[in-house]
Amino acid sequence: MEQITELVPDGALVPLLDQVNGWLQAAIAALPRLGIALCVVLLTALAVKVAHGIIRRIGSRARMRRNLIDVLQLLSSVTFWLIGGLIALTVVFPTVTPARALTTLGLGSVAIGFAFKDTFENFLAGILILLREPFQIEDYIHCEGVEGQIEAITIRDTHIRQTDGQLVVVPNAELFHNPVTVRTDRDVRRATLICGVxxxxxxxDAREVIEAAVRKVDLVRDDVRDIQVFAKAFGASxxxxxxxxxxxSRPVxxxxxxxxxxxSVKAALDEAGIEIPFPYRTLTVNEPIPVAPVRGDQAER
Incomplete structure (x- = not known):
């Protein structure tokens, strides 16, 4: 105490001790509020855990995708922690009202939103894609030059495995804003072939032979829709x-x-004696081409 008295000027030690004493009294007075706030935090954590369990059970019974269950759990966590945090904040600091806290949080959210605009855009697009389910895992899709099978749908991006084995990671905003062709939305898909006679x-006769040949193919689903063979155009030959x-519907x-x-069509047309022609070319010259006889010695050369 004597050393502190020597370092502190005369008359300044008493106000300093009073200030420290005031801090201690304020801390002691705030202990009940801190205890209540701690209880609110613990109850919030318990509520989040219970909500996750309920969502998991409901999702399993409804056969929801794992990624969709994760999204619902994330949204429930954000909601409960936001409410619990506001309650704990107002308990510890009574002068801070929920309206004032929400205003401050809103201003901060605007600043963060501008800084991470693309990230939040992909996040929201991922949530909407998982909720709407326009396509699912293992579907074959095509979007903006990218075509392949979906392997995973996350909150931020979608993993597409192309038919050549390469993996393309596409931001969810690209899939949300651009047209997406889901090739395996149905179990069957139409295929087209051009054949000339x-x-x-x-x-x-050629139409009947071609139609009968197509019906013999095992992979042709004529039980879904009938086969169609139409004469389309007059080709060059x-x-x-x-x-x-x-x-x-799969590419394979x-x-x-x-x-x-x-x-099958080639074999049927050959068996019926129907010709599949090669391209013909007819050359016409305006003047006769002179032909000179070749002597024997030149021919040997």
Whole structure:
């Protein structure tokens, strides 16, 4: 005490001790409020845990996707902690009203929103995609030049595995703002093939042969919709038929069924004696081409 008295000027020690004493009294007086605020925080944590369990059970019974359950749990956590934090803040600092706290929080949120605009845009787009479910995991989609199978949908981005094995991570905002083609939205998809026959062949006979050949293919789903074979156009060296049929919606299903249809149609047309012509070219010259005889010694050379 003597050393402190020597360091502090005369008359200044008493106000300093009074100030420290006031701080201690204020802290002691605030202990009940701190205890209540701590209880509010613990109750908030318990409520969050209970809400997560309820959402998990409801999601499992409703067969919701895991990512959608995570989103609902995240939203419940943010809601409970926001309410619990405001209550605890007003308990510790009685002069801070919930309206004033929300105003301060709103101003801070605006500043943070401008700083992380793209991040929040992808976050909100991810929530809307998971809630609306325009496509699901394992669907094949096409969007802005990216085509492949969806492997994961997170809050921020979507993982798409292309058919060549490469992984593309697409921000959710891109999928939300741009048109997305979901190729596997249904179990079947239509495939198209163009086949030409010679001009000398009978069109009706060729149509019947082609249709019968397509029906023999195992991957063709004629039980869903009927096969269609139409004479489409007069080609350069053939009459072109447009062949359409339904098969599986995956890209490998389209390629495999087209392979079998081409082989079946080719074999059927060959068996029926219907020609699939090669392109013909006719050359016309304005003047006769002189032809000179070749002597034997030149021919040997």
């Amino acid at each position: 010679a001009y000398g062949e009978n069109v009706d 053939s009459i072109d038929f447009e062949i359409t049929w339904w098969t599986g 299903d389209i390629r495999a069924s087209r392979d079998q249809v081409v082989a």
